[in-house]
Amino acid sequence: MRLSVSAGPAAPAPPAGAAATGPDLIAPPTVSGSAAQGAELLADPGTWSGSGQIGFALRWMRDGRPIPGATGPRHVVGPADAGTHVACLVTATDDTGARSAVSAGVTIPAALAPAAPALLLMVAGQSNARTAGVSAATPPDAYTDGTLGDTWILVQGTGIADAAFAPYDVTANADPDNSGTAWGSEAAFVHRMREAGDDRPVYIVKEATNGHSLDFHWDPARTGADFARLEDKVARARTLAPGGLAEVLLWCQGEQDANDEATAAAYAANLTAWFAALRARVTTGLVVVERIRPLGYAPGNVVDDSAGYLRAAGIREAQVAVPLADGTATSVDLDFLPATFPFIHPGAAWTEGKGARGHAAWTGTYDATYGAITDTAPAPYTFADQTDVPVGAVAVSDAVEITGLGRRAPVEITGGEWRSLNALDGDSVVTDWTAGPGHIDTFRKLQLRATASATADTAITVAVSVGGVGESWSVRTAATAQSYRAETEAFTAAAVAQGGQSIVGAQKDALDAFYDSAAAASWWPKVARLYCRLADETSSLLNLVDQTRMADNGGSSAFNTPMTWSAATGWTAADGSRSGISLDFDPSVGFTHDDHGIAVFFATLSDTAAASIDDGGVDEYYLRVLSSGSARLRCASGGNVNIAGVSPAAGMWAMMRTDAATIALHGPDGTIRDVASNAISGPTASYLALGSVEAQVSDAGHLGAAVFYRALTGAEAQDFAATVAALHAAFAL
Structure with missing residues (x-):
């Protein structure tokens, strides 16, 4: 059975008393569209079943009477329709005859409102305008189920001069100058329009290429470059789309300029010049600047962690200040998913969020929904006296x-x-x-x-x-x-010199008491490194033994990201894998005896089977203690010692190699929880770390760690655990 639609008069109904002939109606005809002046109504003939080819004749009806000449699938609402009911009569014909059905109609208000003008939606910038992070992703159903409606995108032929609008297809042409499958803010923008009942036609023009800077590629003075291409595309679009377009441009760009000190410093001036050229040559409509995120890319990505962030901060400020000065532009914040900060190209959730924010800016609801990006008044803050x-x-x-x-x-x-x-x-x-x-x-x-x-x-x-x-x-x-011990004064002075806060009052007294206890203890000469959760991140990285050595948070090439510190839980793994702190100790040099050990002070145990002590892949040193009650340890060993059934509790967990053939596990109170036979191997590892270089990271909270030149006895481990616990308690929240 084939279907065809033709314009023309309805076929006559069968004579009275004759047997009914023609196709059977399965689903009735429908009419869709807006009841506004100049809006277009669209008829769907419905679903029919019949013999042979089924043809359709359409006749638009006004209050049940035929509208002269209105026999096509579309009807434009005009003054004559005001205060009437408009429907469509569909007559279906097959080999056996004809049968008719009338659609449900649309009631046109007596006072017609003018139809909203079609929208020219421009998307421009660099990779996060297109958006590169979704080029291999599966688009949401809302973009493929037909609800985006009357949406078109400009697709080039041999060039811009013969470009034409094609129906927007997020799976095929949403990124027409690149892969074709990456969708940008435009998809969520149009989706929000349709959700709000705005069904006007949307014509999309895109100009975005990875790695393109404002300073060079988007320079309005450069012939044939990005700005000129956008200008030509918009001019071509205006010859193809209906007249009287509303216009909005979504601008997402700036990461590339943060790569260089000079281009970052010039960004505000360049953006001001870009706006001036845009207003003169491209559009006077609303411009929505999608402010770039803070740049904190991990090693191996485009931007250096600290310098990139500092340069990006100036660009971020320019992307708020310059649109404000323009007067017909605004900015939206893209910081709503902090987990994306380490990644240059975020995925679908971020892409949908920025499109939703662009739509809110266009409709004037951004501040009420997401908060004003122009707000310079912070939340209340306080400092501890x-x-x-x-x-x-x-x-x-x-x-x-x-x-x-x-x-x-x-x-x-x-x-x-x-x-x-x-x-x-x-x-x-x-x-x-x-x-x-x-x-x-x-x-x-x-x-x-x-x-x-x-x-x-x-x-x-x-x-x-x-x-x-x-x-x-x-x-x-x-x-x-x-008066305080020399070690106490040295430690507190070193913490301030390294940029940390002052340790004073009861906390300094507790630190002094720790050094008093340590000086009298037999375990103190055995301690090579001791890092505890103290006043802040700086003092927590300072070695209590010599008051000069600093652990290196994320500094080793073995780690992608530093760990995150808080007063409540100490050190926790950052988002992503390979997060850790180098303990500034070389086992191959520092461990000169078979007996030695390592301890970790846990605020919380891990739910994931990942290391809390790692040697960077040499696999001689490894420690994890899980909330499930299992532990795994390696201490100068090529093989694991797996222990099950330990009573899981926060506090100190230590592995001590007591001789060349034996390893002991000590629990939070310092007592021995298990002893295992395990032959010594090495050490050849060149460093130790609190954290993991594995793909999976521990979700434990680590208050600190200790490294021992010589293994502690059971009594020493108990006294050491109690002394460190008292110090941690003095610095607890």
């Missing part, structure tokens, strides 16, 4: 992340100094100590510094303001002078 500070000492506050900002905010201070740290890059310094005004960007921490009073039991106050939101920090000197 310090007491019992030595007279005249330099006090350093805790580092506090400033949240709630939409964009860069001004900073002012009186009574002290401030600096900003990059929370996405191990708290590396962005703005160093200054008493002057400045600014702070999103994903930054603020830290304060001041010199304590020269008088005992006297407080000084530092006042700071971020975006007009003020806070104060108090530093009070001790009532009486207190």
Whole structure:
């Protein structure tokens, strides 16, 4: 059976009393479209079953009467339709005769509203405009089930001059100049339109190529480059699409300019010039700038972790400030999935989110839905006041992340100094100590510094303001002078010198008590490295044994990403694999005796079977303790010792090679939980790490780790565990 549709008068109904002939109606005809002035109604003849080829004749009806000349599949709503009911009479004919059916109709309001103009939707930029991250992904059903409706995309022929609009197909032509299968913000944008009942035609024009910079490729003065191509495409589109188009451009670009100091510094000026040329040569419609994410790409990707972020921060600010100055442009935030920050090309969830935000900006609902990107007033923040500070000492506050900002905010201070740290890059310094005004960007921490009073039991106050939101920090000197061990003074001074906060008051007393206990203990000379969860990330990376060595968070080439520190859980693996901290110890050199050991202090045990101690793939040193009650250890060994049925609990878990043939596992209280025969091998490994170089990472919380030149006895392990636990308790939240 073949179907055909023709325009023409309806076939006459069978004579009265004659047997019914013609096709059988399976599903009735329908009419779709908007009841607005100038809108187009579309008739679907329905589904019929009959003999041979079935043909259709259509007749549009107004209040049950034929509309003169209206015999095609489309009807444009006009003034004569106001206040009437418009439907379509479909007559189906086959070898046996004809049969007719009338569709459900559309009621046209008496006062006709004008139809919304068709939309010219331009998408431009570099790889995250096209969007490269979904080039091999399966598109959502909402983009392939036909609900995107009357949507078209400009596809080139031999060039732009003979380009033509084709029905938008997310599986075939959504990225017409590249792979053809990557869809950008336009898909979610149109989907949101249709969900809101906006069924106007949409004509899409795209110009986006991976790695193209604003400084060079998008320079409006360059002949034949990206800007000129966009200009030519839009001009061609206007000759093909209906007149009176509404226009919006989605701009996603800037990562490439962050690769270079000069192009990053010139970005604001270049974007200003780009807008001026755009307004003169391409469109006066709304421009939605999709602000790039913070750049924190892992080694091996395009942008260096710290420098890339710092350059990107200036570009991010320009992408808010320049559109504001334009007056007919706005910006949207793409930071809504922080897990994507290490990756240059995020996937489908991020792509849909940015399209939804672009649509919200176009409809004027962005601020109410997602928050204003122009907001420079942060959420409330606070610094922990310090007491019992030595007279005249330099006090350093805790580092506090400033949240709630939409964009860069001004900073002012009186009574002290401030600096900003990059929370996405191990708290590396962005703005160093200054008493002057400045600014702070999103994903930054603020830290304060001041010199304590020269008088005992006297407080000084530092006042700071971020975006007009003020806070104060108090530093009070001790009532009486207190003396501390040399190790305590050396450690606290080293922590501040490395950029950490001051350790004062009860916490400094606890640190001093630890050194008192250690000095009297037989286990202290056996400890090579000891890292504990202390005041902040800096002091937690400082070796308690010699007060000079710093563990290296993520610094080894064996790791993709640093670990993340918090006061509650210590060190946890960052998103993704291969996350760890080098313990600054070479087993092949440092372990000179068969007996030696390693301990990890757990805040929480792991649910995943991944290492908490690793030697970078040499496979001589490995330790994991799981919440399921199983443990695996290797200590100068080529084979695993697997232990089941241990009582899972947070605290210290240590593996001690007691001789060339034996390994012992010590639990949180230091007692031996199991002993296994295991022959020594090596060591040849050149370093130890807290973390894992494996594809799977531990989800444990690690308060720290210890390395022992010589194995501890059972009694020593118990005393060591109790002493370290007391120190951790003093620095707990």
